[in-house]
Amino acid sequence: MIQEIDQEYIAHTYARFPVTFVRGEGALLYDEHEKQYIDMGAGIAVNTFGAADAVWREAVASQLGKLQHTSNLYYTEPCAKLAEALCRRTGLKRVFFANSGAEANECAIKAARKYAFMKYGDESHATIITLKHSFHGRTITTLAATGQDAFHTCFGPFTEGFAYADPEELESLEKIASANNCCAVLFELVQGEGGVRPLSLPYIEEIKRICEKYGLLMMIDEVQTGNGRTGSLYCYEQYGLSPDVVTTAKGLGGGLPLGAVLFGERTKDVYDPGSHGSTFGGNPVCCAGALSILDRLDDALFAEVKRKGELIKDLLSDSDEVTEITGLGLMMGIKTKRPAKEVAMACLEKGVLVLTAKDKIRLVPPLIISDEQIKEAIDILKETLKENSAN
Ligand SMILES: *Cc1c(COP(=O)(O)O)cnc(C)c1O
Numbered sequence: 001m002i003q004e005i006d007q008e009y010i011a012h013t014y015a016r017f018p019v020t021f022v023r024g025e026g027a028l029l030y031d032e033h034e035k036q037y038i039d040m041g042a043g044i045a046v047n048t049f050g051a052a053d054a055v056w057r058e059a060v061a062s063q064l065g066k067l068q069h070t071s072n073l074y075y076t077e078p079c080a081k082l083a084e085a086l087c088r089r090t091g092l093k094r095v096f097f098a099n100s101g102a103e104a105n106e107c108a109i110k111a112a113r114k115y116a117f118m119k120y121g122d123e124s125h126a127t128i129i130t131l132k133h134s135f136h137g138r139t140i141t142t143l144a145a146t147g148q149d150a151f152h153t154c155f156g157p158f159t160e161g162f163a164y165a166d167p168e169e170l171e172s173l174e175k176i177a178s179a180n181n182c183c184a185v186l187f188e189l190v191q192g193e194g195g196v197r198p199l200s201l202p203y204i205e206e207i208k209r210i211c212e213k214y215g216l217l218m219m220i221d222e223v224q225t226g227n228g229r230t231g232s233l234y235c236y237e238q239y240g241l242s243p244d245v246v247t248t249a250k251g252l253g254g255g256l257p258l259g260a261v262l263f264g265e266r267t268k269d270v271y272d273p274g275s276h277g278s279t280f281g282g283n284p285v286c287c288a289g290a291l292s293i294l295d296r297l298d299d300a301l302f303a304e305v306k307r308k309g310e311l312i313k314d315l316l317s318d319s320d321e322v323t324e325i326t327g328l329g330l331m332m333g334i335k336t337k338r339p340a341k342e343v344a345m346a347c348l349e350k351g352v353l354v355l356t357a358k359d360k361i362r363l364v365p366p367l368i369i370s371d372e373q374i375k376e377a378i379d380i381l382k383e384t385l386k387e388n389s390a391n
Contacts, residue, residue: 002032017348024051027369029353037348038377041355042366045192045224045331048251048293050366056254059292063285070284072277078287085294086262089233092246093268096261097282101223101249102137104259108186108219108245109141111263111270113161115217116183118270125181126161129216133167133194134187136221145186148194167191167203174206177214184217184245185210189235189328192224195358196326196333204239217267219245223259224331227251228297228367231306231329238328254293258286305329305367308374312363315378321385326360330367333360338388346384352377 002020020032027050029037042048049056063078070076083095098104109128116125128145130136136145143151144158152158163180165172167187176182185207191197199207211218218241225235226248232238234246244267249259259281263270309329316322316334324335336343340356347354354377355362361381365374 017345019348026050026053027366027373035351037351037353038373038380039353039369040363040365040377041353042251042364043255044355045229045250045364046253047255047366048227048229049254049296049368051255053254053368055296056289056292060256060285060289063288066284068283068285069280071279072282076282076284076287078284078291079282082287082291082294085291086260089294090246090262092243092262092264094263096263096271096276097287098249098259098261098278099257099280099283100137100259101221101247102139102142102259103278103281104223104247104249104261105136105142105145105186105221106139107261107276108221108247109145110276111245111261111267112184112186112217112219114275115267115270125183127163127180127182128161128219129163129165129173129176129180129182129185131167131187131191131199132164133191133197134221135191135193136186167197167199170202170206173210177210177216182214182216184219186219186221188221188223188225189239190225190230190331192331192362193357195360196331196362198326198328201239204241208241217244219243219247222246222248223250224364225328227293228301228305229329229331229364231302231309233297233302235328252293253286253290256283256286256289258283258290301367302329308369308371311371311374312378315375316382319382319385321382321388324360327363330363330365330369332363333357334363335360336385336388338385342388343381343384346387347381350380350384352380354381 021029022032023030027039029039086095096107113126130145130147132147134147136142141159144162147164163176165176220236220243222234244264246262252258321337326333340361344354344356
């Protein structure tokens with residue numbers, strides 16, 4: 001019934017799985033027939049502490065009972081406190097709140113352009129380098145920033161001023177930086193939608209070197225890798241980087257829409273009143289929820305995230321059906337002999353939710369998933385992989 005109404009009245013932008021969820025608890029979800037599923041997706045890396053997390057719910061409900069929204073012409077406590085916490089934890093200096101990953105990246109892209117304008121006095125250094133296989137969002141500009149041809153059909157003309165470097169070619173960055181008037185490099189440390197592909201250490205070092213040599217802003221898209229997902233608050237910490245701009249969203253709000261752009265010393269004063277804004281950005285309910293998430297993203301949890309990531313790898317290591325495992329912490333890509341889409345559907349039938357990214361199975365479970373739930377889910381995943389060779 002619901003599925004028929006949805007099919008009739010919702011624009012067909014999603015190829016939905018044939019399941020309707022009604023409630024959840026931690027890493028478990030239940031459909032309308034009370035069938036239970038182990039959630040290895042957390043939305044898409046969104047429900048950081050799982051479904052209906054009590055602490056988050058209390059923070060959200062409490063703020064909801066006081067005030068659901070004011071315009072950004074006024075001060076409210078949750079967004080100020082969240083920005084302070086993000087800056088204290090990262091050493092970055094100021095925050096802009098948006099409502100999604102794409103919006104956070106739009107804000108970062110505008111900031112890079114304005115930074116260059118202020119530096120050169122004109123729009124001569126507008127080019128932003130992004131990487132092939134990247135994903136930065138669905139707006140016309142963030143699609144332009146996305147380095148995948150598949151996203152560049154039928155929606156042109158796109159925003160100009162992006163050049164794509166190949167993360168498999170060490171020299172590609174310098175070629176682009178020396179041939180164009182650039183202002184920034186925007187990249188993911190683990191390319192999520194592109195197939196859970198971690199950048200290599202030498203390539204990360206090269207980005208750092210090129211940013212220094214050409215005076216480019218280092219802008220890291222942590223929409224998916226951030227907020228504890230990869231085993232540290234933000235993934236860049238694991239590589240000792242000092243980014244000028246960090247964008248994030250997905251897991252930050254714990255399930256409510258919230259994006260953020262964190263500005264470093266060089267970029268913190270790029271925006272002045274009127275130069276950027278958002279009606280809903282920094283919503284007090286979303287920010288109150290996010291504060292309750294951030295409070296609990298600590299070293300003990302990060303150690304658990306890393307350990308559970310290793311546990312998943314161990315459990316998969318004896319499967320002949322798995323050809324490659326990539327990723328960091330609880331953000332994993334698994335290449336399987338059986339086509340990923342087929343595996344995801346077979347897992348769903350057996351009560352396990354997995355995602356795909358390109359030709360891989362993608363696992364981004366809630367960070368609080370238990371070892372038992374992981375073991376059960378991976379057992380079922382391996383079962384569905386074996387059905388391949390049985391056919
Ligand atoms: C999901 C994602 C985005 C887009 O986020 P939305 O909230 O869907 O706009 C941007 N960048 C990366 C790295 C992402 O994973």
